[in-house]
Amino acid sequence: MANDEILLDVKGLKTQFALEEGTVRAVDGVDFTVKRGKTLCVVGESGCGKSVTARAILGIVPSPGKVVDGQMLFYKEDENGSVRPIDLATLRPNGQEIRSIRGAEISMVFQEPMTSFSPVYKIGHQIREPILIHQQVSKAEAREIAIDMLRRCGLPRPERVFDQYPWELSGGMRQRAMIARALVCRPSLLIADEPTTALDVTTETQILELMKELQDELGMAILFITHDLGVVAEVAEEVIVMYLGKVVERADVISLFYEAKHPYTQALLRSIPTISKERRHRLDTIEGMVPDPYNVPSGCPFHPRCPAFMPGICDVIEPPIYALEKGHLARCHLYNEELVGNVMDEPASS
């Protein structure tokens, strides 16, 4: 897989939380790759492990969570342009090496712009901090860099914003400042964890446009975590769908929306209300709810809610990932010819 295009290659990532009630396998063997300059979306409902995956990459999984297995190869470009992989999973979460990457090479935008800035420091102080840590520049130069980035992120009068406190800005402005902080060291990977969920639709439009512009300008890859399929359709190039700590489907964005393979993805797509003239129809729902993480169902974890449930197969055997055409992956027994025979409508080419 040594390919110039690949920036981050995650293989078999497992993150577990050892709690009194039992071990929660928040991320249970996740594989994906992020390509340079591209956007990968991670979609799923709450508790599917999408945020924990993001935090595992940066080594900031909240205690008592631990990365217990897997590789996260980050292809870092050094000064003379050669690329060498660093396995982020083996780095100590507070060691030197991850600290030189976190905030500089890989940075993160959080969901809640209200709580992710410290209220007691000025915006400028908090944006300048990563520059002073990662670059050999004076405070005055750092101020210039910070103000320039604030301007690019569309904050009016950035010199004034630099000396304001986070609570003096509106939600949309604060999220812009958050993005400025994340991009100020020109990362090659930006992890955005539900960056627009707390915002109004019109502000969301502004922020998504801004992220697209900055991606074109700075060429970073984005790992975009969201539960909103409408946002996915707009920003993603590739999508992975997660359910209970596992990737159940991976595809490019068009295949995912037009030819979803996994019953979970299909059901998710059917359950969102869309604007249409024929109203008053009932929405299709996914029966039941996400099982509690201490008692993950046997076999395929989705089987108790699955409309295509095959007794004796789905509740017994855990489905592997099947490779279908065009790099489309689905974790579902429907794509196993031996098990299903000719029930399938499309042949699996593995």
Added chain:
Amino acid sequence: MAEPNGNVILEVQDLKKHFPIKRGFLNKVVGQVKAVDGVSFQVPTGTTLGLVGESGCGKTTTSRCILRAISPTGGKVLFHDEKLGVVDVVTADKATLRQLRLNMQLIFQDPFSSLNPRMTLLDIVGEPLIINRVARGRAVEERVAELLARVGLRPEYMRRYPHAFSGGQRQRIGIARALALNPRLVVADEPVSALDVSIQAQTLNLLQDLQAEFNLSYIFVAHDLSVVQHISDNVAVMYVGRLVEYATNEELFFNPKHPYTEALLSSVRRPDPLSKRERIVLEGDVPDPSHPPTGCYFHPRCRYAKDICQSETPPLLEVSPGHMAACHFATELTLQGVG
């Protein structure tokens, strides 16, 4: 707006809620936040009114004023009660209000903070029955069991505490509580925005089923336009405390008359990567309601704004039958709906 008639359950007329801004040692009032500033609409019996707008536009304040959870500064909220006749909620005395509240209930947004963690489901859902002396003793238990079953929860769970339930289940508990007194009007303030997609669909279906079964009228406050389009009969759009447009669902979504509505509709995201629609990116933020712009509040962000918009406030006028818009150019502009 349609003429008052017997089939209307609620009429809101020129509703105002101003919050004073107090400063200094003597708490001098230095200004007013006009959170709701002259809102009028009607809710026909058995229908759903969707109330949309961005945060800070006054939609939640409006819904609270209707229930008189907070007292409005001015205006009328006329509730058509079967027994009491037409009652103004704003001026009603305590005893009348008590009667009225049997018929008007609220579903909250956050299913985690709106249920008391120290009360069992029986206490939570049964409390309105006991307070209003509708039932006592075993009758409460029977009614709670019936309600829980109706919203899709197992009646055996009534002695459990809210922490044992997921977000979607808690929202069902909130719905069961709102239904306990057989209300006629339910105000739902962002009832699904805290829920996951699959749970959101279940909850919306439940709300629709209950509406059909009990002939409920809903005021559905939300910011997600796809959800509002799915559930509403009529839609009111608010901007900085005022109503900018009011129309039937189909008119509003497919033939909008206010530039703000057009911009809102253009930011609706569709689950379709191939849909290439023009997005209207609104510059700047929603104005501060304590210092709103002159004239039309939307003019600094409006791409059709002309000189008149800066100086004169456009009234809410009927553009076509039943379709109201507050824009100087409502009849002249050709605006893009969704479609």
